[in-house]
Amino acid sequence: MSSVLRRPEIFMFIAGVVMGLTLFGYFFNVPQVIDLVTWFQTFATHVSFFAVWLGFLTAARIHIYNIQRRTPGVWYFSIVMFLSCLIPFLAALPEIAKPSIETPIYTWPFNWVYTPLGAALYATTGFYIFSAAYRAFRARSLEATILLVAGCLVMLGNAPIGEVIWNQIPTINDWLQMTGQTPGMRALNITAALGIVYFGLRVAIGAEKRVTTFGAGGG
Amino acid sequence: MNTLYLEQILFAGRGSSLVVLILLVVFFFIGLRLAKMGRPPKMRRLPAMDAIDEAIGRAAEMGKPALYTPGITGSLASEQGPQMVASITILSYVAEGCARYDVPLIVDFAQGDAIPLMDETLRLAYLKQGKPEKYDPKMLNYFPGQSPMVTGILGHLQRLRPAAFFMIGGLYYESVVIGEAANFVGAMTIGGTANTHQLPFIIAVCDYVLIGEEIYAASAYLSKDPYQIATIAGEDWIKFVLMALLLLGFILEPLGIKYISSFLRW
Amino acid sequence: MGEGQTIWEKMGAIDRRILYWALFISLALPYIKPLGLPVSIAETSYALYNYINTLGPNDVVVMSIEFGVSAWSECLPGFVAVSKHLVQRGVKIIYWCVGYTDCDLTMEAVMARIPQLKGPGQPAGPGDYKYGVDWVYFGYIAGGETTVAQLADNIRNVLRTDKYGTPIDEIPLMKNVNSARDIKLVVDSTTGDYGDYYVRQWRMRYGTAVAEIGIAMNYSTFIPYYQAGLAVGALKGIRGAAEYEKLIGEFGEATISLDALNISHLLVIIAIIFANISYFMTRRKGGVR
DSSP states (O other), X not given: OHHHHTOHHHHHHHHHHHHHHHHHHHHBOXXXXXXXXXXXXXXXXXXXXXXXXXXXXXXXXXXXXHHHHTOTTTHHHHHHHHHHHHHHHHHHGGGXXXXXXXXXXXXXXXXXXXXXXXXXXXXXXXXXXXXXXHHHOOOOSHHHHHHHHHHHHHHHHHSTHHHHHOTTHHHHHHHIIIIISHHHHHHHHHHHHHHHHHHHHHHHHTOOHHHHTTTTTOO | OOHHHHHHHXXXXXXXXXXXXXXXXXXXXXXXXXXXTTOOOOOOOOHHHHHHHHHXXXXXXXXXXXXXXXXXXXXTTSTTHHHHHHHHHHHHHHHHHHHHTTOOEEEEEOOGGGHHHHHHHHHHHHHHTTOGGGOOGGGEEEOSSHHHHHHHHHHHHHHHOOSEEEEEEEOOTHHHHHHHHHHHTTOEEEEEESOGGGHHHHXXXXXXXXXXXXXXXXXXXXXXXXXXXXXXXXXXXXXXHHHHHHHHHHHHGGGTOOHHHHHHHO | OOTTXXXXXXXXXXXXXXXXXXXXXXXXXXXXXXXXXXXXOOHHXXXXXXXXXXXXXXXXXXXXXXXXXXGHHHHHHHHHHHHHHHHHHTOEEXXXXXXXXXXXXXXXXXXXXXXXXXXXXXXXXXXXXXBTTTEEEEEEOOOXXXXXXXXXXXXXXXXXXXXXXXXXXXXXXXXXXXXXXXXXXXEEEESSSHHHXXXXXXXXXXXXXXXXXXXXXXXXXXXXXXXXXXXXXXXXXXXXXXXXXXXXXXXXXXXXXXXXXXXHHHHHHHHHHHHHHHHHHHHHTTOOO
8 A cells, every 4th residue: 555655646646736826826817726725735834843743853863873883073062952852841821722932932032143153144144245245246258248237237227326426426326237137037037937847747657757757766 | 707707807907017918828828839840049148157157066066055044035935935935946957067067055145034945945956976975964054034144154154264255045134244244255156136226236246147037037037948938938928919019109199199008008 | 466466466466455455444534534525315215205195194115124234234224224214104114024034123223213103002192103003013924925925915824922922912003904905115124135025915916016225236136126016116225225314304223324435435436446457457467468
């Protein structure tokens, strides 16, 4: 039975039916189909929430291994990881039935540890962009030179100091952003959208063998 | 369900999209038919895909691992989901290469619902190379969110010093951070995304780049299978149709002939 | 930096920690000695300002918080400036968030910067925005683009209560608001793709006006929508926010941050020029690159 359920044709059939109904619901106003598609979407959202548990189990496997083997340099971080999962979870248990959990021990680490850490990490992006620009923006060819000059003009146009240097910089910047880059951006968007549709079709008919042979290995 | 009824229930403004979609499907099957008749179309080179083997070979020579991240795409059911699936197809090829040359592979990601697909894809890739025992589920490192994933990747880059780094999929601000960090540790970097806002950064920090739609065509390109390549031909034909529409609109609209704009608004 | 390297080669391969320190110091300098350079207004900022000027107390606008605390420096000043403009015009405001779980912190920051926005239970005087009547906050709503589409179709299918647990039917502001048809404008402030979601699901399907206050990087991806008439305006990162502060006559954080923008951009350009001088000098001397 389990080998029958793992047959690729079953996955392809499900993908095909869901794809067909979703497309139909997008184009045609048939309330029954739209309701069904909404149900599919809600179902998928719920699955992705449960997948966080799967993610936790996957991460736990690695961290338990680290702790058991005392992997040098990382095992104590694995303990921190488990504690930071366990303590808020236990603290939130009494409020599990409520629509939102507001226990400080649950919200405080999120608001005042996780969020500032994320913000700090994001703030480092500027430094990385700086060193990447220093390394990459070199006039190695005609195309690279055009990119370099355009990039510098846009940067100057983005900052008021550009206007102080030359009052035509904002005009050039506007032209580059509104006229120069828009056709390229549109072309990229259109071709990426076509790429998605074709990729979806290949998955649906089983031509995308690397993912549609899912489960074919048995076991 | 007759045609008139379909027209009545069609949402306003989506008719032209439906026509384009139907054309896409028709071209897709014409491409398949041509392939079956032994006339597959030619496909241009994708240097980034050709560089995958070079990067894995480099890792094998240096005795260092390869690091792969499909980025962050919310969930498989989201509008970014196809990028994740496309990335997993490329991961499958990378894993086969790593299995062939015994290069340790680490996969860092932040999407829980992709774990079964990744797990099975990697297992099959190692099985295909006759080394199922080499596959260890601990290759998959899940991080619960964007910033944890970035931190995890930075940690792996610093500690393991991989020789090859792949970031292909739904990438956001992390692309410049991890790409530059990979460059700092001397890894050969191959990037790719359909997120247009990140392309300039990826181009700046990576050695090779898959631009936009190329990540969706990668699997067919890697397989060299005429049947798969044929499915991409239709994509080019529809581009010609769209270009013709643009050109017609460009000529007719100034003359006051509004057929094209009416069709697009239908 | 190895032995026997020329000055040009050393300059080309400069230790990135030197670059990082240079950037850090130059970002700090304007806080000691502000430059205060004038700023001109971009067409897209004017367009948004002019559109909001057509709105009044009978109109409802959605302000979608699609940025996390990490992007406060770039998105929050513009978000606050547009909110202030809406308050000046007396427009009703709905705040919600589809993308970031830390949006409560952002909402607190917006309230701290706009004293007229009175929270639930706070007394509202003349000129103040009374919670539930003039503005409402729904907090984080999971589901990405699917949710954006469902909100456009029927807000009540997705939202039963506001952030503070008040049933939606007991909120006076929401009495006649059911779908995208009842909303005059969606202003989406984003670090990612949420502007696209609103264009696809609100503008394309229901004709609702959409505008974006994105990070500067997003501006170039959003401009095609503006040019196609699918968006009524856009602010370009912190510069756009400073332009908007100038337009509404309330100078704030964005105007202060502009000096850092000036110095950092200038530093990057100078660094690029140095890198290229090094590149050409090394190449002329037959160096390997």
